[in-house]
Amino acid sequence: MAEQTSGDPLFQSHDPIFNRKELLHVGHVPDEDRIVGRDDEIQSVAAEVGAITRGDPPNNVMIYGKTGTGKSLISRHVATRAQNAARSNEIDCAVLYVDCSEANTETRATRQLALRLKEQTEYQQNIPLRGVGTMEYYQHIWRILEDCFDAVIVILDEIDKLDNSNILMQLSRAREAQKTDTYIGVIGISNKVQYRETLDERIDSSFGHRELFFHPYDASQLREIMRNREDAFQPDVLEDGTIELCAALAAKKHGDARKAIEILKEAGELARRTGSETVSEAHIQQAQEVAEINRIEELTSGATVHAKLALYALASRIITGSRETYKTREIYERYVGICELVANDPITENGLYRQLKEQAFLGVIESEKTGGGRSQGSYLLHRLVTDPKHIVKAVRRDSSLEELPTYDQLRDTTPSTTNRDLELDSFS
Ligand SMILES: Nc1ncnc2c1ncn2[C@@H]1O[C@H](COP(=O)(O)OP(=O)(O)OP(=O)(O)O)[C@@H](O)[C@H]1O
Ligand SMILES: [Mg+2]
Known part of the structure; x- marks a missing residue:
């Protein structure tokens, strides 16, 4: 055991990457001079x-x-x-x-x-x-x-x-x-x-x-927030451009300071795990991917089964279709088919619409009003803010929904014809 401990970089007396890691902990309340923007x-x-x-x-x-x-x-x-x-x-x-x-x-x-x-x-x-x-x-x-x-x-x-x-x-x-x-x-x-x-x-x-x-932070504020915690790392560990990249990625997503800090921390962990002496842009990219999966899991774990099914329906339309955005009605049709697959009674289209709205607020999807005037022809288009792969994975974590097709299965059922947008047989 003793040998293992000394061989594990986690237990080295000197942490090669982090200096004051607590600065990057979720619950950490920064001093006044570290509050930015x-x-x-x-x-x-x-x-x-x-x-x-x-x-x-x-x-x-x-x-x-x-x-x-x-x-x-x-x-x-x-x-x-x-x-x-x-x-x-x-x-x-x-x-x-x-x-x-x-x-x-x-x-x-x-x-x-x-x-x-x-x-x-x-x-x-x-x-x-x-x-x-x-x-x-x-x-x-x-x-x-x-x-x-x-x-x-x-x-x-x-x-x-x-x-x-x-x-x-x-x-x-x-x-x-x-x-x-x-x-x-x-x-x-x-x-x-x-x-x-x-x-x-x-x-x-x-x-x-x-x-x-x-309001959400912009990239320069996120940069500042992270710069103010740079001493969480040992000197010269953060490569040039890493904080900028991290801020840009976080700003593009939601302007969420917590996520930005988490990505930075995760990138440090990755560097340490792989025995790297510095934190590179590649670490940040990889950390962002991990953070995104965690975020989706966190958000969806608290959601109702119908919200999860609604998200899954949208993800599955995107995976099997040729568009990035779908109308409530289109998602609903897919959703009803999916409910059958998992033997769940579907809620009404209006109920589904409300679930989508909730998810839009949480930042899992984005909904945008398009089309004609106020009374006629205007409708909502929904898109996923994240990779549909993450959604499918997160939804299938729910033990009552693990029967749903995996991402690969969905992708493989995609017709290679021009009718990619047609309903999948099994769904409707
Ligand atoms: N202006 C800032 N300067 C420095 N750090 C910040 C700033 N804003 C947020 N943070 C850090 O980002 C993290 C998230 O901030 P906070 O918890 O206040 O968000 P929130 O708006 O309450 O989010 P939620 O709605 O999810 O609870 C915290 O760890 C906080 O230390
Ligand atoms: Mg809060």
Whole structure:
């Protein structure tokens, strides 16, 4: 064993590639001077919650934007700065962060808030982990806030994952309802536009809030973000042009900083695994491929069976057809045939359309309106943002869908005639 360990480059005392690898970890919160290209966003968030630092009531704010645009990072960053600024004005300000993709019910979210508050204070009362309802957790929250804090910033990240929005109302009405005098500012974060559309129906006017939109990063911002973490690598390990290539690839896809950083890290891992002394453009290209498969798997693993079948239907049309884009109707026809293959009852065409829309927002597909005027002849064309091969692979990972034809099988069934776009026999 000892021999193996010393022979494994992974366990060398000196890492030939990475110097401070933690800078590239997903959960890493960079220092202020490593945050790039979000000055306006930082200012905007600060403008909404900043009143707290002067002892005034803050605004609630909802932040929307695609994945990897710095929403979580900037929110935490501004909240922490506000807390420090408040402290220097002798205002006791708490910052509470809840990841609603984990704490996805009101009970879980309020329990987490109560426990976090207790951690930060001398609060003596026991807060039960189970067996009590939301109301009891609220009681603890109000009591701790009332006793210990002048203000609190509550960050509800991935707020669309919460099963209901009552917590927003409770937090925004707390003062009015005389539960506590503490000023409460909520920062809600979501990468779902659909959430925004339904938010007004979910909440009443008590949750008055501003909206901010974070845009994807462009290549030069991504370059800057990565340059600022270059010291994650040993000196001279990154070959010239690698960061530029990585930024260009990530910008072309989605302007997602997380992906850009992940590709850089994966490229480093690849270099190390293959015993290379430097990270080259080829490593970046290869890492991008791996990252793309991971991304698709991540995105589709949480999707419903019908969303997966819809994606598979589109992928299979692209593989067997001669076009890159297909109408909802065309995808639906293929989808119905595929449902038969896996003995699944198809949903309606409109249902499928909604699934496609969701996937478009996630960034797996792109949908574009084409054709005639508003009333007539206009239709949506959908395309895959990724290689159809990845989709087929990811969808077939679902154990209930592994019977579906593989990429090679689909490709081999492609008629070599000019009628490549005709339905496959087995599908319709
Ligand atoms: N402006 C920036 N400067 C430096 N690093 C950044 C910047 N924006 C994002 N990052 C890094 O990119 C990663 C993703 O950012 P973040 O988690 O804030 O994205 P997000 O918008 O919350 O995405 P999601 O919707 O998927 O949660 C983080 O690791 C973060 O450190
Ligand atoms: Mg986030």
